[in-house]
Amino acid sequence: MSGTRLPAAVLRDGLWQAVLGGSEYDAVDVVRAGLDAGWEEEALLLDVVAAVQERIGAEWAADRITVAQEHAATAINERVITVLVHRPAAGRPVPPHRGRVTVTCVDGEWHAFPARLVAEVLRLRGWQVDYLGAQTPTPHLVAHQHHTDSDAVLLSGSVPTHLPAAHAAITACQAVGVPVLAGGRAFGADGRFARALGADGWAPDARGAAAALEAGLPRPTAVRQAVDDLPxxxxxxxxxxxxxxxxxxxxxxxxxxxxxxxxxxxxxxxxxxxxxxxxxxxxxxxxxxxxxxxxxxxxxxxxxxxxxxxxxxxxxxxxxxxxxxxxxxxxxxxxxxxxxxxxxxxxxxxxxxxxxxxxxxxxxxxxxxxxxxxxxxxxx
Known part of the structure; x- marks a missing residue:
């Protein structure tokens, strides 16, 4: 439940000023103030940190901040996430163990921030998460499935030009019996490209991904070729x-x-x-x-x-x-x-x-x- 003494807009503005000023310590103080005010980690991740990250992108595109400022701000947000999810667990309820999943980016996709958010939200909800980060080659992703037998692969893509690589990853994971849940801007605002590529599910955000996993994804049984999906x-x-x-x-x-x-x-x-x-x-x-x-x-x-x-x-x-x-x-x-x-x-x-x-x-x-x-x- 979100705290009532510190509205989301106040926290977002405080975090924005901190990352824009390059102050990691001030940024951490903002999210800690949110925790002290009763905010839960997941809400801070998605309603504050992610919102500020999106603003970073918008300000860069409008030429109001430089590439260097964007990189520095993103790096600070990454460290803020670490502080949020790796704090002492005393007093927090222990979530039930739900299973094991792999969260990764499409081969060639270096925008790892959205996938990191998904991974941390799932951990907070009780999933054992293997977070592989950016640019995971499909053969290595499949090899990881052989070693871990994940309940699902959550595949993140932000740039549409990586959709052919995403298609290869989806069919390869399904060929070894692991369902794939796709997410990210590359798959379309409505997930239509995820469906076209034969993914077992699509989620618009981290909360949607958690809900889809909790509802369950069936194990795939058929092996397909690219032309089967896209004649x-x-x-x-x-x-x-x-x-x-x-x-x-x-x-x-x-x-x-x-x-x-x-x-x-x-x-x-x-x-x-x-x-x-x-x-x-x-x-x-x-x-x-x-x-x-x-x-x-x-x-x-x-x-x-x-x-x-x-x-x-x-x-x-x-x-x-x-x-x-x-x-x-x-x-x-x-x-x-x-x-x-x-x-x-x-x-x-x-x-x-x-x-x-x-x-x-x-x-x-x-x-x-x-x-x-x-x-x-x-x-x-």
Whole structure:
């Protein structure tokens, strides 16, 4: 039960000021004050710490804090979590032992903060948790299941470009008889991508994950291949775009320089960042092809345009790059359609079918930790 003397807004503001000022001690004092006021650990984790972490991401995206400030604030929040969950247990009720689960991030996913929150909430509720952290390769995840025989794997993903890797992890865990509960922004605000990839369940947040586990997940019995879940993969567009990524980036860069004269004055660092932008664009396009969902691509473009605008980078260069990319994809019907829809969305075109979304919880977080078009992690 939350304390009545210290409202959530007061605690969140105190923690925000502490992490923004780089003071770990002040941050710890805030959550300890919450405990003294009657707040439970889980409520502090989810209603205070996670809320502040989400604000960190929003402030970074709006260019109001730097990458260094974001990293420092996130590191302080990580240590605050440790203080909250590793304090003396005297006087606290002992939760019942519920079973053993694995909490991990998709291979390639370095946003571990949401998974850490889930792991700690489950521990507080009586689960034995094997927390594997960020970027767990699927073979190692499966090997861990052989050693532990988990009741479930909780798979966290924040960046949609890791959905193909998530699919591999889901099917591999299920093949050894372990159900998978998916969570995180990568799987869609409504969990539709988790369902499309055949996950045994989806949870919007840590409380939802705990509820799903307590309700029980059946052990899987059937072994599937990727094309069983996503038959559109048979057209090979996803595979061919992935294989052609380097060539496409080089070609678009070459043509962009001739059509966007400002690029001729770019220094080496600016050219490198432009190439990185193109890599991210192609990664999101490939993922849209994998899922056969244009909104994966258009949503990323809309979010990227907002981040670029906040940094006073001309967004029309992004539209020009998409036009050039479309010329290169004349043999890819789905890919060409997605790119045209993305360009229409950025240009305010009518009929693209995917209007800009206003809910920040639906926007993809940072595809790259130190890039001007990347956002820090936040609560799933």
């Amino acid at each position: 559109h993969l048979a057209d090979q567009e996803y595979t061919l775009v992935v294989r052609s990524r380097s060539h496409l980036v080089k070609q678009v860069l070459t043509d962009l320089e001739s059509r966007f004269p400002a690029m001729r004055g770019y220094d080496a660092a600016q050219r490198e960042r432009t190439a990185e932008d193109l890599v991210h664009i192609l990664d999101f396009l490939a993922t849209a092809l994998y899922m056969d969902d244009a909104e994966v691509f258009t949503g990323f473009l809309e979010w990227t345009s907002e981040v670029l605008a906040a940094r006073r980078v001309p967004v029309h260069s992004l539209v020009t790059g998409l036009d050039i990319l479309a010329e290169q994809l004349h043999d890819f019907p789905r890919g060409l359609r997605f790119v045209r829809e993305g360009a229409a969305a950025l240009s305010g075109g009518v009929g693209c079918g995917h209007p800009a979304r206003d809910d920040p919880r639906q926007r993809p977080p940072n595809p790259h930790p130190d890039h001007h078009a990347a956002a820090p992690d936040a609560q799933s």
